[in-house]
Amino acid sequence: MYSCKFGWPGGAHIAVVFNMSWETWEKSLGTAQNNQKAHERVPPHAKYQRGMRWIYEHAYAETGGMQRLLDLWRRHDIRTSCYADGHTVSLFPDLARLAAAEGHEFLVQGWNHNYFWDMTVAEQVESLRKTMNAFEALGIKATGFSSPGGHVTAETFPICADLGFDYVCGLRNADVPFIIPCNGRRLVGQTSYALTDFANYSPSDATPRDIIGMWKDAFDAMYEEGQRGFPKFLAYGTHPILSHAFRTRPLEELIDYVKSKTGVWITTRGEITRWMLDNYPDHVLSAFYPEAVESDRHYGLGIGLGGDEAVREALRFRRE
């Protein structure tokens, strides 16, 4: 299934990461200018210019949702990888400190979930710096980054390398972690997840049990792939804004299931990064999949394999 030799600690068949995304969306939330969810907009001539329902739903994160998640991870003895916005930790420092104290690792996402295609290079750098400062002010050290919504730009990886990050998440093009050579550094690139609780954002979507069922199918298939000598990693994404009890209950059953199997490494993205840098420092994506070279060249993915052609392809989309 892939071309290289690769293994997890202790020969585990699969690595599993539980993710949290703790975010404060821009002030355009619920207004006619909302660019995050197309249907969550008031008409341009509304007399009160935002829909409060969506505001309340987001506010749930800090008055219920995050607290439920922290309680759940505590009871199941799980440390998560937490993508966090700088604005969030600034507004809620005690909750942030509590999460960090309980062992959850924080990754820099950006100041406020603005998508990177909506930012100039300078705005990107500013967003990441502000967020890093906000973490530092709370004594939280982060060496990982994940892009909001999985969007990066041509410049994001070099910016992260220059800021001293070791790993960049938010990707979606592989089930294995891989080295991205960038500006003389090695970054570890990681897919976020194909399955998250966001698939049940509204009641007409797949149910939480459906999503958990899908994740279990993914886990079973990939566990077997690992048993056959092609171990990979799989993450599940949670969001405090969505952590109502009907979503967390099936998740707890899933955790029990994962823990019932032998040869599973439940870990964090930071630990995966250290494992890669220590043991597979040259495993760029083409070591796993030779196809990755042309993939980078054609799409301009920024993964350091497609040479000048890939860089040019990525840069030609820069407008401002």
Added chain:
Amino acid sequence: MYEADFQWPGGAHIAVVFNMSWEIPEHAVGARPKAKYKRAMRPIYEAAFADTGGIQRLVDLWDRHQIRTSCYVDGLTVKLFPRMAQAIRQKGHEFIVQGWTHEFLYDLTVAEQADAIARTNDAILEVTGQRAYGFSSAGGHLTAETFFILADQGFTYSCGLRNAEVPFIIPVGDKKIVGMTSYAVSDTPAARQTLTPREVCEQWRDYFDCLYDEGKRGFPKMLAYGSHPHYANGHRIRPLEELIAYVKSKEKVWITTRGEIASYMLEHYPGHDLSVFYPEAVNSDRLYGLGLGIGGQEAIGKARSYRED
């Protein structure tokens, strides 16, 4: 249920095809012309998964279940990933020309269409040593000219249709092309999160059961399942494997490829245009301009009336 005298090899009750669509997305994917960075990368990474994870997982699946698929493929895909393309052919999967990338045919002039199809077939020939004889249109959209272009370029079957559950002959001048529906059920709705993979497979299974029964009653048909490497995340595999096991547990099922169906039709039923199965097909062709070769000048005129260039 239909008028024609028709049977599968060995009197099978149903023919089943497993499809793959190995594609490069059309240029517009992720485009945000007014943004500061003019594209959203998430759909790009998701598309790229096809070639660094997805196709490898599907090929592994078909290997383990000893299934040869009909693989719709884009020309650029074959050019970019020749090693994988060769491996896929060596394992017995057939390539069917789709187009250079996943552009829809309604977005192309006649010349562009003919060129895309020819270039793709050239790429397949160059990389794998064999041309393709089948075509399938991206998204199931054809134009008035497509069958003529195919006949000109020596193709013998065209898929991407959706108007019948039986294969049928399309007379094109003095040539014959076998027309085939692609599929009503594929992994796409699950990828768009309107259904789960299990729900998709359950739907396909219900479809299979129904057609199998119709075949037993003397009206055999064909049924395909559509998979896409860019959607081949881990959670879609298990339900599909259970589906394969189910299909294999039934007797008198012909698991085959579209190329084999085409050869079978041309050899055994060279006169079976769609009106042989369904006399209604004549007026259907006339009304809609479907290009089935049975609606005469009226059908051709209707189809051509939409051509702007």
